[in-house]
Amino acid sequence: MNRPSRPPTCQLCRKSGHNASQCYHLASYAATAPSEEHLAQAFHAQCQLDPNVPDWTSDTGASSHMLPSNSTLPNATPTQGNQPSTITSFVSCLNKEFAIKDLRKLNYFLGLEVTYTPHGLFLNQSKYTIDILNRAKMLDAKPAQTPLSTNANFVSAGDPFPDATHYRSIVGALQYLMIMRPNISYAVNQVSQFLHALTVAHFQEVKRILRYLKGTIAFGLHYRRPTHTTLIGYSDADWARCLETRHSTYGYSMFLGGNLISWSAKKQPTVARSSCESEYRAMANTTAEIVWITHLLQELHALPQERQTILCDNQSAHFLTQNPVSHKRAKHIDLDYHFLRELVAAGKLITKFVPTKLQVADIFTKSLPSSQFCASRDMLCIGPPPFSLPGDVR
Template sequence: MNNQQTPVQRLTDPPVEIERPQLPPVSSNMENQTVDIHETNDSSLGENTVCCLYKSLYGLKQASRQWFEKISDAIQAAGYVQSKADYSLFTRQQGKSSTFLLIYVDDILITGNDPQAISTLKAFLHNRFRIKDLGNLRFFLGIEISRSQKGIYISERKYALEIIKDAGLLGAAPMEFPMEKGLKLSNNGELLKDPSRYRRLVGRLIYLTITRPDITYSVHILSRLMHEPRKPHMEAALRILRYLKNAPGQVILISSHDDLTLRAYCDSDWAGCPITRRSTISYCVFLGSSLISWRSKRQKTFSLPSAEAEYRAMAGACFELSWLRYLLTDFGIVHPKPALLFCDNKATLHIAANPVFHERIRHIEMDCHFIRDKIQNGWVVTRHVESSHQLIDVFTKALGKESFIPMDRKLGVLDIHSPT
């Protein structure tokens, strides 16, 4: 679909009572009683008495689930199909007409190539739920969206500036890269007197990584240390804010001129955690030239040889590629060619290509061999990439300025705003 002919529109729904009966109360060891609050006001029933609600009220724990079930039933009754790859996505294909709807609680995005179908859907939703039409998409869950002839730009500039302001660093000297080269944070150092400030800051930075792959690794390291944050940890977190101060408006471009083919890069930092000696695995996925998915995560288990850690990273990237293929199929994008998966470890590539079971891989869980099935059925093709051209290093280790800045640009992270 052409970028200029498929505007994305945002709708929202006001808080309402959801007329859907609750599930029966869950029994417990206590002898709970269920009563109708319309029938009695007797306070002598005891503290173990529970009430059965006939409507799920806005703000209750169950409200979001009940609301989603209600609106899902309504949308599917209108002829839309719920995606199996993402249950919050609904699609409708009729000939050349395509309409897509994405739901997050009471925020709704609608797009497609048929303006009449979009208008019909909005009228249907308004009659059922009294929605409010917010027009073309500008903001969604704190994410800023803008469009041009080149494609769609996604950023969190306003949110980043709010974090910097709340930390009192608007006047601080900016940094050109988020973490000192080779820095390994451990359990050494003085404990913070108020750990809640650190935890809140890191929690906000985690949300910022939705559009900032350049700080993903640094924030991932800080998030490991939430239970006992120390002074060096806080200093590293504040350094990230000074880096954000340098370019708070960095964006990711989803290009409108891509060939829509999938390619991924994977890597690992073997035994990189100084506390547990577990490895960090990471991958990033491109749709054409646009970065659409990335991850940095510490393994839950130990990897004795480095090839095992690399193999687990490759398996994780393969899982993501498989899911994206299913998701893109819902948008009518079919991939006749296999996705490309790049790795810089030749031993890992041999393990993935060789179906022979031998002692070198007998300790690897079988779910990691999922990648072999995808290679054999033609969904994925592995390729070797030289370490000097490996784009994933920014997700596995703390790089210096000379390596970080070129790597950041290769990922497609752009700065379309002037520095503050």
């Protein structure tokens, strides 16, 4: 007897928690996707760094760029841009080939909720957060002030956790939640490193993250209309953070016009022999991200006139970027040294020192006390919605 065929699934939908029927619709769309010729007629040009972003430049020199739309999906892909006439032409071209529906302003997309404010946008995932808490049976848990306690230590030794599938399901959901909650990136990064060797202590830390989310369900990212277009990156590292491998943890955050556009919290792949080395490697990784963003903005004809800036709270690492004589002490990080130093020498990049209390990327490298954590969270423009809801924690 032949078994009925099972509809294929989508990795994005699996991570975001969408059901199988929605994945089936995605698979159905793939079978009827527009041909390359149709897309070529609609797109005209594509960004080299991100082929999902069409790019036009009109005869007047005006630039138009947006995220393409296909509304045959159960949750329509958003279409946004800076020239309504170009968007209308794009949608009309696609409408000739297959049925689409214009849902107007974006309000909800794959768990992401969009609220329009007089000053910009507010993006959050409150419904998805409630779903995670329900799945973990922690909707009635006591809220916590921070995702991790300051004395949290992660090691492989300990009593094994019996339900590995439940642990991995919750952690996977938390990884998707980081899209609009970068302030939990460090905590989720730590609990994700032990998916192969779970312990009861690790699950207690996961529950701590969920308790923090319980008290900040409606929190999200605020995006305000910028008054400037400066691109600034904050770079930080915590030397030898891992107790078992002594690898350092590094993180960065990128702001364009004062709005957070990119961030990361990762463990460095090699052991650093000094805090200066770990900080300098973090700056090199931050620089690579800034270079990529700069090239993308250049393609979109939106490159800021000001030089890009990296802020670091380590005096020694900052000194290395400014003083070529100190190269003798940097031979063991030779490639990172030349990559960063050449950009600074060419005047394409500025490095500055920033005090630790103003180091936004600190939240991506370690568990912070409550007051410092809240200050960093505010600097990331993460907070409650711009309106009051029953039960909100402020």
